Each structure stands twice: as structure tokens, then as C-alpha cells.
Amino acid sequence: MNLTVNIQDQTDDTDNWRTVAKKHIKANSLRIHFARLFLILIIVMLHFRMEPVDTSNAISSVHEFIRETFLRLPVPLLSIMSGYIFFASGAYETVGKTLSAKMRSLIIPFLIFNTPLVLAVYVAQFNGMALDNRIVLVGAGLRQWLEALFAITEQPVNYPLYFLRDLFVVAMLGLLIGRLHVRFALPTLLTIAIVAYGNLDGFLIIRDDVLLCFFLGGYLAISQVNISVLDKYGWAISIIILPAICFAFHFLFPEQRLLFRVAGGLAFWPVIGFMLESNVLRRASAYAKYAFPIYLMHAPIIFALLIANLGAQASKLGAMWWIIAPLVIASLIIGFTKLAGQLVPRLAGIALGGRIIGRT
Numbered sequence: 001m002n003l004t005v006n007i008q009d010q011t012d013d014t015d016n017w018r019t020v021a022k023k024h025i026k027a028n029s030l031r032i033h034f035a036r037l038f039l040i041l042i043i044v045m046l047h048f049r050m051e052p053v054d055t056s057n058a059i060s061s062v063h064e065f066i067r068e069t070f071l072r073l074p075v076p077l078l079s080i081m082s083g084y085i086f087f088a089s090g091a092y093e094t095v096g097k098t099l100s101a102k103m104r105s106l107i108i109p110f111l112i113f114n115t116p117l118v119l120a121v122y123v124a125q126f127n128g129m130a131l132d133n134r135i136v137l138v139g140a141g142l143r144q145w146l147e148a149l150f151a152i153t154e155q156p157v158n159y160p161l162y163f164l165r166d167l168f169v170v171a172m173l174g175l176l177i178g179r180l181h182v183r184f185a186l187p188t189l190l191t192i193a194i195v196a197y198g199n200l201d202g203f204l205i206i207r208d209d210v211l212l213c214f215f216l217g218g219y220l221a222i223s224q225v226n227i228s229v230l231d232k233y234g235w236a237i238s239i240i241i242l243p244a245i246c247f248a249f250h251f252l253f254p255e256q257r258l259l260f261r262v263a264g265g266l267a268f269w270p271v272i273g274f275m276l277e278s279n280v281l282r283r284a285s286a287y288a289k290y291a292f293p294i295y296l297m298h299a300p301i302i303f304a305l306l307i308a309n310l311g312a313q314a315s316k317l318g319a320m321w322w323i324i325a326p327l328v329i330a331s332l333i334i335g336f337t338k339l340a341g342q343l344v345p346r347l348a349g350i351a352l353g354g355r356i357i358g359r360t
Contacts, residue, residue: 021088021221028228032081033288034281035272039074040291044298044326046071047160048305050312050319060314063322069246069264072257075163076213076265082167083174083217091171092178102171105353106164110151112351113296114158118148120300121157134159153203158299162206169205170214181215185222189215197258209261216262227269234274242267292355293337294330301329 025032046067054060091098122137135148135157147154155162174181181188192215195201196208205211220227230237245267249260275281305311305325312322340348349355 017222017224018088018090020224021084024221024226024228025085025088030282030285031272031276034276034285035077035081035269036291037285037288037294038272038275038281039078039268040295041326041330042071042074043160044294044302044329045322046074047299048302048312048322048325048329050314050322052314054314057314059316059319063314063319065246065250069250069260070242072261073264073268075207076209076261077268078163079167079170079210079213080217080220080265080269083170083214084221085217086171086174086214087178087182087218087221092174092182095175098171098175102168105355106168106171109292109296109351109353110156110161110164110168114151114156114161115149117300118157121148151206153206155206158296160295160299163210163295166205166207166210167214170211173211174214174218178218181218182222185219189219209258209265212258213262213265227266228273230270231273234270234277237267238271238274242271287334289355290330290334290337292352294333296352297333297336298326298329301332305329 049067050060050063052060053064055064086092091101118137121135125136125138134155135144137144137148140148146152148157150156151162151165156165177188193212196205196212199208201208201211219225233241242264245260245264249256249264253260276285310321312318312325337348337352340351
């Protein structure tokens with residue numbers, strides 16, 4: 001009899017925190033959509049690096065500070081959001097369904113948008129073009145080809161897609177230890193923090209902040225922590241606190257990258273809320289459905305711009321181009337995605353992991 005009561009109480013507790021978490025998700029649906037778009041545009045800006053790096057050049061120095069601080073925060077916040085939604089939806093309980101969904105939404109897009117670029121880099125390198133010196137494919141052995149194609153331990157040729165690989169791995173870990181995390185949320189999170197901080201997972205996760213932030217998001221859902229209560233301080237966090245965090249970690253504690261990314265990722269959430277007080281930015285969330293295609297395709301376009309000598313230089317004009325270029329790149333991808341949705345909607349849907357963009 002006691003066992004029955006305990007099981008029922010545990011079920012009721014699970015239903016309760018999930019219900020609360022789902023309400024938070026629904027209440028913040030606009031912010032979640034806008035955050036995905038805005039954060040991925042920041043990632044494009046991160047990858048479209050201003051060259052050359054020159055510490056004696058004021059513009060280059062400011063660029064490097066922004067690049068190594070603010071522009072490093074989208075991945076932590078996206079990971080926190082993913083973990084929150086993963087646990088709130090109960091995905092950790094449905095192994096077959098979750099595995100199938102993650103294969104479709106993460107692995108298939110990874111393969112479709114990485115493999116052609118691997119072949120293109122090989123052909124370019126075979127013809128003497130020095131593309132992607134991280135990975136030399138001409139004369140490479142099996143290990144190097146596997147890394148280029150599947151990101152076993154390193155970034156793939158389409159380097160931003162390591163995040164899809166890492167999200168898949170942490171989702172699989174969520175299936176393995178999700179119930180444990182739900183029952184012992186804080187001890188599990190602290191254990192994961194130790195693993196991430198010490199890089200004890202080895203090559204399992206390419207970026208350790210993805211591991212920690214994903215389960216931190218789960219912890220926030222399970223513990224019914226609503227960080228949106230910080231919204232009333234959104235202006236102060238945006239103008240004072242987040243810049244202070246970036247300054248402190250960059251200049252005073254540069255070795256504490258993991259702690260910076262977690263703290264900065266959390267601080268970015270109320271910043272997004274503060275930004276949405278602008279009607280212009282609220283309307284921009286209508287383009288959030290293109291965030292994933294932008295993420296998948298921006299690296300090849302950056303490659304093309306660099307080959308065409310259209311990179312950003314450390315000058316006033318170059319700084320303006322560095323700011324504008326992500327919007328140009330995003331616009332090109334949106335146009336291409338719309339065209340693909342009109343001409344080959346089924347194929348486009350498969351390539352985008354089941355995300356239906358529509359024919360408009």
C-alpha cells in the first residue's frame with residue numbers, strides 16, 4: 001500500500017513540475033523563437049571573423065573583445081533552452097520516440113549539410129586550393145575522413161555543425177540518466193559540472209559548456225526555477241551586468257571559460273526579454289523559422305565570401321561590413337530556403353530535419 005502511494009506521489013510531482021515548465025515555455029514562446037534567430041545571427045557574426053587580428057589596432061582589439069565574450073554566449077543559452085524543453089516535454093522517458101526524433105532533426109541535417117562540403121573541400125585541395133587547413137583531405141587516412149564526415153572527436157568540415165553533434169550526444173545522455181536527473185536534480189547537475197569542468201568526458205562532447213548547460217536547463221525545469229523573474233532588471237543586466245561579466249572574465253579570469261559561458265548564457269535570457277520591448281524586434285521573430293537553415297548554411301557562404309576577398313578588414317569600413325554581413329548572409333539563405341520550399345518542399349523538409357518552412 002505504501003509503495004503504491006509513493007509511486008502515485010512521485011507521478012504527481014513529475015506531472016506538477018512538467019506542467020509548470022510547459023506553462024513557462026508557452027508564456028515565453030515569442031522570446032524562444034526570437035532568441036533562436038538572434039542567437040544564430042550572433043553565431044554567424046562570430047564565424048565571420050575580422051582579419052587580421054592586430055592588438056595595436058583599436059578596431060581589431062574591440063572586435064576581439066566582443067568576439068571572445070558576447071559572441072561566445074549563444075551556444076550556452078541555446079543549450080540551456082534545449083535542455084529545459086527536453087525535460088519539460090518528458091523526452092527523457094520515451095527512448096524510441098526521442099531517438100527517432102533526434103536522428104531526424106539533428107543527424108540527417110548534419111549529414112546532408114556537411115557531406116557535400118567535405119567533397120567540395122577535397123576537390124578544392126586536390127586542385128591546389130588551400131581551403132580549411134584544419135582538415136587536409138588529400139592523402140588523408142580513414143581517421144581523418146571519419147572526422148571530416150562525422151565529427152568523431154573534432155569539428156567537421158562544416159564546423160558549426162559540431163553543435164548538432166553535441167546536442168545529439170547530450171540528448172542520448174538525457175535518455176540514459178534523465179530519470180536520475182529528475183529524482184536527484186542538484187547532485188546530478190553538480191556531478192555533470194565536475195565532469196564538464198575537468199573535461200572528464202574526453203572526446204564525448206566537443207564543447208563542455210553544451211553538456212553542462214543542457215542539464216542546467218533540465219535542472220531549471222525540474223526545480224521550477226523561472227529565470228524570467230530577472231526580466232524586471234533586464235535593462236540593468238543588458239547595460240551593466242552582462243558587460244561587467246564579460247569584462248571580468250576576459251581580463252581578470254580568462255581561464256574560467258566554462259563558468260563565464262554558463263553565467264553569461266543565463267544573463268542573456270533577460271537581455272532577450274529586454275530587446276523584445278522593441279516592436280521592430282518583436283516583428284523580426286516572424287523570421288525565426290529560418291534560424292535553423294541559417295545555422296546549417298552560413299559557413300559555406302562565409303567560405304565563398306572569403307574566397308571572393310569579401311572578408312571584413314580591421315578598419316571602419318570593415319567593421320561596418322562585419323556588422324552587416326550576417327544580415328546579408330541570412331537574407332541569402334532565407335531566399336534560398338524559400339525557393340527550395342517552393343520547388344522541392346519534401347526534400348527541403350527532410351534536409352531541415354522535418355522543419356516545414358512552407359511555400360511562402
